Amino acid sequence: MPSILELSIMLLALLGAGVVVMIFRRGSAGPEATPQLAPSRDRAPAAMPAGPGKHAVVELHPGVPLTEQLRHHATEAELQGLRPYVEFGAGWCPPSRMFGEILSDPRMIAALAGTYLLRADIDAFAEDPLLRTLRVSAVPVFFELDAEGRATGRSITGGAWGADTVDNMAAAMTKFMA
Structure with a gap:
């Protein structure tokens, strides 16, 4: 059951309070709250005009099911005129660390x-x-999301850029996120 703080933050987000950073507390949702997520064939929402270079990077935290967090942040992305993507990485993975x-x-x-x-x-x-539904087996892996936070079917792994250099990573991400 969500805490009063979590409910208050969610309410502020629904009221259009702008960018709200949600603090997720470990263990705040049980397994019964975990909906299944089937990949969507829809494309990510088209971005409304956003300032040059405007983007957002949000770290997800355990304690709330991924599907719930993706849905929330896809809505937030749409409100900001941005296209949502998710990256699954690992602290022990050199390309994931370098990307961060x-x-x-x-x-x-x-x-x-x-x-x-x-x-x-x-x-x-x-x-x-x-993670099982999306068959995440290599990191880093990036998935395009639709407006409801579901995977569209488009994804890439760190293998898309070859050698781990800024230029290679930026070129691969530019192509994938275009």
């Missing part, structure tokens, strides 16, 4: 323009059924 370290690089900022990127550590969500 270069998010502030101008080339990556340009590559992520118009996007709302959700980042989730597969070890933190190891028991979440969405």
Whole structure:
């Protein structure tokens, strides 16, 4: 059952209070709250005009099912005129770590323009059924999401950029997120 703080934050988000950072407390939702997520064939929502280079990067936290978090953030992305994506990575994976370290690089900022990127550590969500549904078996892996937070069927892995360099990563992300 959500805490009063979580309910208050959700209410503020629904009332259009702008960007709300939700604090998810470990163990706040039971397994009965975990809906199944089938990949969607719909494309991600078209972005409304957003300022040059505008994007958002949000770290997801365990305690609330991934499907619930993806749905919430896909709605937030739509409100901001951004296209939602999710990355599954791991702290022990060199390409995942490097990707996180270069998010502030101008080339990556340009590559992520118009996007709302959700980042989730597969070890933190190891028991979440969405990882099995999406067949996450390699990291990093990126999925395009639709307006309801469902995978559209488009995805790439870190293999898309070859050698782990900023230029290679930015080029692959630009192409995938176009």
